[in-house]
Amino acid sequence: MLQVPFIRDNKEEVVERLKVRNVDASVIDAVLSLDEERRALQTKLDNTLAESNKLSKEIGGYFKSGDIEKANELKAKTGELKETSKTLTEELNSKADALTNLLYTIPNIPHNSVPAGNSEDDNEEVFKEGEVPVLDGAALPHWELAKKYDIIDFDLGAKVTGAGFPVYKGKGARLQRALIAYFLDKNTEAGYVEHQVPHLVNEASGFGTGQLPDKEGQMYHVQADDLYLIPTAEVPLTNMFRGEIVSESDLPIKITGYTPCFRREAGSYGAHVRGLNRLHQFDKVEIVRVEHPENSYKALDEMVEHVKEILRELKLPYRVLRLCGGDIGFTSSLTYDFEVYSTAQERWLEISSVSNFEAYQTNRLKLRFKDENGKSVLAHTLNGSALALPRVLAGILENYQTPDGIKIPEVLVPYTGFDMIK
RNA sequence: GGAGAAAUGGCAGAGUGGUCGAAUGCGGCAGUCUUGAAAACUGUUGAGGGUCACACCUCCGGGGGUUCGAAUCCCUCUUUCUCCGCCA
Secondary structure: OOOHHHHHHOHHHHHHHHHHHOOOOHHHHHHHHHHHHHHHHHHHHHHHHHHHHHHHHHHHHHHHHOOHHHHHHHHHHHHHHHHHHHHHHHHHHHHHHHHHHHHHOOOOOOOOOOOOOOOHHHOEEEEEEOOOOOOOOOOOOHHHHHHHOOOEEHHHHHHHOOOOOOEEOHHHHHHHHHHHHHHHHHHHHOOOEEEOOOOEEOHHHHHHHOOOOOOHHHOOEEHHHOEEEOOOOHHHHHHOOOOOEEEHHHOOEEEEEEEEEEOOOOOOOOHHHOOOOOOOEEEEEEEEEEEOHHHHHHHHHHHHHHHHHHHHHHOOOEEEEEOOOOOOOOOOOEEEEEEEEEOOOOEEEEEEEEEEOOOHHHHHHOOEEEOOOOOEEEOEEEEEEEEEHHHHHHHHHHHOEEOOEEEOOHHHHHHHOOOEEO
């Protein structure tokens, strides 16, 4: 969430920049007045407590010196103070809660470069690379290829669990495993330390990275234990640092992890969700960085270059988009989406999203570092997919299909052990 | 799942109702000494709110309670350790 002191000091700028995301200015006024009321109550309460602390000490002194009568006299005076502080505490808590809840409804301030816009049509293409293959004959979409070569079985998954939970078989499963290993190796080479993390997280972690309360309905909730299945490795990877004060020399922290991701995707059904395009369970390799605020945009660029390199090696045609104010994620300041072009589907498939959250997550997480003056400063967090599996797989199947079968990208052959799916 | 023990500052570890935000040691930082370093010595060293700066307030795993007053007593939750049971 946004930092109140920052809003207080930069009100005009905050209002102006949130307009890009169509946020109404009145919310900011509401935050500031709630904060003012909160601080007034805090001061009142502090004064009351100070007085009763003073009395308690005096009473202690009288008991020690044996002046019981005087002590009891003072005791009688503390009752009222106690009542007052109790009332004030309740008022303060409800005010503070109201403020926090309001802050939860305000998205992150977009970076200067974020274009205005309402939908994905307003995103800005900033880079494009790779050749769209010319396929001879009829190009098949991946769900038909999957059936033809018996490598992914959607019906079997639907039988075992439900729609959106595919079963990968034989060379399909092996290709999936190859991609995970290849991505993790690339990330490790680039200095990201591999982690294996829990696939279920508690409520505090959900709030820490901003999935809660905003996207409550998008996560699978295990009621008996009040845990959530992770919608992305970002949640456990980033929450490892919740409440930490790291030393400046620890920065940047660069980590990576593979996990399955679970998303309810409530309400998104239709033509564009066929096959691997949108699933309830899918695999993803994630990269996360904790950065010094001065370095976070340089870090974002590095992450973008890193993902580019992987796609270059896979020889997939792709483009990079700078998301507009209407399409950017709630907690992000600046997001680049990567899309692979699928010849068979004749459309772009999103395969990675790389974001800088600045201090929006760390303010919730209370993830800070000590600067040279010994002051605690909120760090910046970033994350990105490197990469999401299903659509990369779809892109490979569709772009690498030949009349003789599906070729395997050269860099993956050492991982798959075969160079063709027939 | 059953029985018991524990949770204190970066770490170790004292503190069992009153001037305790907390002894002491280690670590960190600054200084003295030294050509430099080490050693030794001296000082300093938790977080948040609040203030121009002080004052002041809150925090001893989380939440609640008793009391004029709680790190210290009570309830509850979580986590860790030991023993038993079960088990990939």
